[in-house]
Amino acid sequence: MPRDRQRVQLESGLKLSLPKLMRDGLIVPGRPCTGTLRWTYTGTRDEIARVSYSAHFTSDGEGWIRLHGGQLNQTIALVSSPRHFGGRQWYFRCPFLSRDASILWLPPGAKQFACRQRWGRQVAYGSQFESWFDRACTGSRRLRQRLDKHGLFDAVGDCLPPKPKWMRWRTYDRLIERISYYDDLADAH
Numbered sequence: 455m456p457r458d459r460q461r462v463q464l465e466s467g468l469k470l471s472l473p474k475l476m477r478d479g480l481i482v483p484g485r486p487c488t489g490t491l492r493w494t495y496t497g498t499r500d501e502i503a504r505v506s507y508s509a510h511f512t513s514d515g516e517g518w519i520r521l522h523g524g525q526l527n528q529t530i531a532l533v534s535s536p537r538h539f540g541g542r543q544w545y546f547r548c549p550f551l552s553r554d555a556s557i558l559w560l561p562p563g564a565k566q567f568a569c570r571q572r573w574g575r576q577v578a579y580g581s582q583f584e585s586w587f588d589r590a591c592t593g594s595r596r597l598r599q600r601l602d603k604h605g606l607f608d609a610v611g612d613c614l615p616p617k618p619k620w621m622r623w624r625t626y627d628r629l630i631e632r633i634s635y636y637d638d639l640a641d642a643h
Contacts, residue, residue: 461578464570467561468493468503470521472532472546481519483511483534483544491521515542521567528566530558548572587643594636597629 470491475481480489487509493502505523509532517532531547533554545554548569555569561577570577581589602615614633617626 461576462561462563463580463583464559464561464573464577465580467559467564467577468567470546470558470560470567472544472556476544480507481509483517483542486510519546525565526560530567587640590636590639590643594633594640597633597636601626601629 472481475491476483480491481487488507490504490506492504494500495502503524505521505526507519507521509517509519511517511532515534515536518529519532520529521527528549530549532544533547534542534544535554537543545556546558546569547553548555548558548571549566550568550572553569553571557570558567559570559573559577560567561573564573581592584592598615601618601621614630617623
């Protein structure tokens with residue numbers, strides 16, 4: 455049985471992911487970076503929010519990122535820890551709880567980004583509001599999208615997507631088995 459919506463859905467706010475910022479080249483360790491961050495709706499690409507940022511990394515594994523735009527004016531510390539086989543893993547330092555986090559959230563109505571634990575029972579993930587049938591449909595759709603970027607095989611019960619050229623057969627077979635499991639759950643409804 456899904457929960458009643460007494461809490462705010464976390465995904466309806468803004469998400470700040472440090473690994474994604476680094477993967478997209480917006481933040482590069484070892485040099486100062488500036489630019490603009492934009493959040494858009496997935497389907498329509500309409501802009502939700504926009505903030506300017508500047509980031510700076512020091513040589514001793516620390517740094518900061520400053521976000522400013524609209525009502526948001528926040529500086530967030532960046533820290534790193536060494537990895538076992540070389541390199542460093544970077545994290546945000548939550549401004550409220552002083553804990554390391556790869557992702558910070560700004561739920562609707564909030565004034566500053568913070569880690570998930572800061573919001574406590576005020577927020578919940580979207581899957582917590584879904585029934586078992588909805589979760590099965592969501593799981594099947596996400597796996598189908600992973601196999602088929604063009605969305606030709608999105609719907610539950612459609613033909614199974616073909617194996618992508620770059621994927622190993624073992625991985626493909628495992629994903630198809632999982633899709634079939636979710637489809638069977640949805641069909642049982």
